[in-house]
Amino acid sequence: DIQMTQSPSSLSASVGDRVTITCRASQSISNYLNWYQQKPGKAPKLLIYGASSLQSGVPSRVSGSGSGTDFTLTISSLQPEDFATYYCQQSYNTPWTFGQGTKVEIK
């Protein structure tokens, strides 16, 4: 199985901050990398697919980059609705696997 490792596990930030979350795959996965946002008690929501493609309806302050084994999710100016947990997920090989999550909290 491909292991996905996110860093940091949690971070504290203020509204307006630029936030970057990193995801590393245990082997090259080309651009087969997706990012999700999950709020407490809710299902995850797709933000980015194919490492950098913005899902319809997701604000442009959210962006993704990377290829191979190293990927980043960036929120350019953190808004109150962005405080949540973020997961990366690889779709290069089944079984699909997720990172352990990064919780973004209010400073």
Next chain:
Amino acid sequence: QVQLQESGPGLVKPSQTLSLICTVSGGSISSGNYYWSWIRQPAGKGLEWIGRIYSSGSTNYNPSLKSGVTISVDTSKNQFSLRLSSVTAADTAVYYCARDRRDRSVWAFDYWGQGTLVTVSS
């Protein structure tokens, strides 16, 4: 707008079989380049993909669970289902169904059900 809704017992006894159904509305389960997946999340923990099915019945399973998992589809009812046998307390989790969409050759979960909590306890 596609919607998915999980249904099934919220409490299952150890060693018994967990059975859930996902009903898809707002679109046909047979149309488009989609698989239909089950994913679970123990309380306070991360996400684990269980497996997926195509409308033809073709399946992929997570080998860590494969021996006890069966995913099936009923296109006439626009539903797909999960059966997990011989459950233990470790199978207690919120179970989600999701649509696995292929776009530019990349698979991603673009629609999710709200999730249903299944507790394994005697």
